[in-house]
Amino acid sequence: MKNNKLIAPSILAADFANLQRDIEMINSSEADYFHIDIMDGVFVPNISFGMPVLKAITKHAKKTIDVHLMIVDPDRFIDTFAALGANILSVHYEACTHLHRTLQAIKAAGMKAGVAINPHTNVALLEDVIHDIDLVCMMSVNPGFGGQSFIENTYKKIAQLKEIIFNNNASTLIEIDGGVTDQNAEKLVKAGADVLVAGSFVFKSDDPKSTIKKLKEITNK
Numbered sequence: 001m002k003n004n005k006l007i008a009p010s011i012l013a014a015d016f017a018n019l020q021r022d023i024e025m026i027n028s029s030e031a032d033y034f035h036i037d038i039m040d041g042v043f044v045p046n047i048s049f050g051m052p053v054l055k056a057i058t059k060h061a062k063k064t065i066d067v068h069l070m071i072v073d074p075d076r077f078i079d080t081f082a083a084l085g086a087n088i089l090s091v092h093y094e095a096c097t098h099l100h101r102t103l104q105a106i107k108a109a110g111m112k113a114g115v116a117i118n119p120h121t122n123v124a125l126l127e128d129v130i131h132d133i134d135l136v137c138m139m140s141v142n143p144g145f146g147g148q149s150f151i152e153n154t155y156k157k158i159a160q161l162k163e164i165i166f167n168n169n170a171s172t173l174i175e176i177d178g179g180v181t182d183q184n185a186e187k188l189v190k191a192g193a194d195v196l197v198a199g200s201f202v203f204k205s206d207d208p209k210s211t212i213k214k215l216k217e218i219t220n221k
């Protein structure tokens with residue numbers, strides 16, 4: 001799994017009036033995950049969509065469901081997201097007082113446990129729970145919106161996190177989320193990224209399926 005770089009189109013940039021069409025496009029593409037952003041208007045200054053929409057997505061989606069929760073007090077909804085079909089559930093480090101307990105609860109509910117970190121959060125804060133984290137969703141923009149510019153400091157953070165994972169003999173995947181394009185994809189995987197989330201770059205392109213294929217080729221050559 002480590003040598004197969006993964007592409008996760010972000011549904012936030014899909015056409016919600018044609019959601020089933022866009023889901024089928026991802027099903028038939030080389031994408032690996034459906035990346036699904038849930039925002040509550042409190043942890044981030046935006047509201048995306050909630051449980052009924054996630055239920056509709058998981059009904060049709062045929063790939064790994066990667067849910068990125070941008071909500072306060074995510075413990076309230078862990079079992080709900082498991083029941084809705086999430087395979088990976090990422091909570092924000094900044095939203096969890098008892099992160100270790102939250103990670104155990106995600107695993108007990110049958111999902112892989114992810115931790116998302118804001119651009120200002122130092123990766124060293126994850127070291128003591130690195131064995132409990134299946135995936136770190138490293139934000140390369142400030143969470144809340146699609147279509148923002150990639151923050152260059154992310155490369156340094158990937159290298160630092162890679163070292164922590166290596167030094168602890170952990171198998172945590174590094175996912176990069178925000179502003180990913182064909183211009184930075186190769187540099188990101190060379191720095192140590194395993195999964196690239198891409199929203200606007202995929203869905204605003206003329207041919208989203210070909211764009212996913214292109215990202216897959218760039219990252220796996």
Ligand SMILES: O=C(CO)[C@@H](O)[C@H](O)COP(=O)(O)O
Pocket residue numbers: 010012013035037068141142143144145146147148177178179180197198199200201
């Ligand atoms: O979590 C988020 C934003 O908060 C992301 O998953 C975005 O949806 C990525 O969109 P692009 O930056 O690729 O347009």
Ligand SMILES: [Fe+2]
Pocket residue numbers: 010035036037068177197
């Ligand atoms: Fe996301």
